[in-house]
Amino acid sequence: MRLLGIMLPLLVSVSLLSSCNEKEKFIVYGSPDNEKEVEAILKEHDFVDKTTVIQYDDSMLVAVQIKPWDKWKKAKLEKKLQKEFDEKYPNKDVLVSADFKIFYEANKIKKDKIEDNKLNDKIKELKELSKEES
């Protein structure tokens, strides 16, 4: 009973906090204006929870967060999206990542409003980071 008394207000407050904090789920940031197109591709899949797309010229970074139960197949879904983007934009250097770190950094780029050369460097840096394994 005592445990319930502690847990219940905690759960309620957590759920309230999360609902108050509802942000944009699909963010596209960068120079070429193809927001609608990219958003349409990502919205087709219902396993995608949130995405932040960062682009500059020919390079594109798609940071995806996958819904909890679909996370079992994270690597597979990531590959599927990567293939789709590669087919859609054959002359662009696209990287799809479902990693939280990449998603967090992508949101930070959007928040700090990084532009031009710095943005290009940052995308390169994140692409390298996502390939690291040890």
Next chain:
Amino acid sequence: MEKEQYKKLEQNVTPKPPYLKNVAKAFFVGGLICTIGQAVSLFYMIFFNFTEATAGNPTVATMVFFAMILTGFGLYKRIGQCAGAGSAVPVTGFGNAVISAAIEHRSEGLVLGVGGNLFKLAGSVVLFGVVSAFFVGLIKYILVTIGVVSW
């Protein structure tokens, strides 16, 4: 007294272990340890250059470090008494097994005492971990060669 009689008597006298309560305790304490681990992993991802794939190593090291401090102060023992498997199954239990052995055998010297007994209990964890990893890898390799699953 016959053997069977004794058995009956013993069964009557022994109190029934509260299985459900123990399971619930283990579940919540184990969950709490895992939540702390997740928080540490998020900390490494947000403040350092670790990705989800690479944050595991420093997280495990940090959790073992926490277990080491708690064991040194004699607090992990109490968690273990309360939660049982909930505190033994996560990696902190492994850390506790290593460090408590080191503390226990300190008086026997650094080499033969601490060095020789450090992996007394944790050694079996390492051994069976390596052996089972080998067999799981072998099974997966065979399945991939047949073509049932992909890497």
